[in-house]
Amino acid sequence: QLQLVESGGGLVQPGGSLRLSCAASGFTLDNYAIGWFRQSPGKEREGVSCISRSGGSTNYADSVKGRFTISRDNAKNTVYLQMNSLKPEDTAVYYCAAVTVADPGLMATLMSIDYDYWGQGTQVTVSS
Secondary structure, eight states, X not given: OOEEEEEOOEEEOTTOOEEEEEEEESSOGGXXXXXXXXXXXXXXXXXXXXXXXXXXXEEEOTTTTXXXXXXXXXXXXXXXXXXXXXXXXXXXXXXXXXXEOSSTTOOOOSOGGGOOEEOOOEEEEEOO
16 A cells, blocks of 8 residues: 655744655655645645655745755655745645656656645644
8 A cells, every 4th residue: 555654743933944754655755756735724735845756856836945955765765855944834734745757857746636646744833
């Protein structure tokens, strides 16, 4: 059974940092491009960042550029999202998602419809 599990969320003050992890079980993550998405109450799910199978290509939403960094460790079957300089507007449930991509250098999109597998999400709350 293919499963993605997010962890690392929590409550942090504005300006603080968190590192989210997305661990895969039941499949090898290095066959998939990975995206991070977030959704807050009353809002559409938003693409935050994505990374190619090889890790050589990344993309970010304008709202997080320069503050968030996506990375992956295929040996550990895990993808990370380092979030720095957090703002209250970053508060949301964060999801990771996976899509099969033949080319290791090809990056997936920030469109949720393009992804096949989803985790259950982890809550991130930025508040003083």
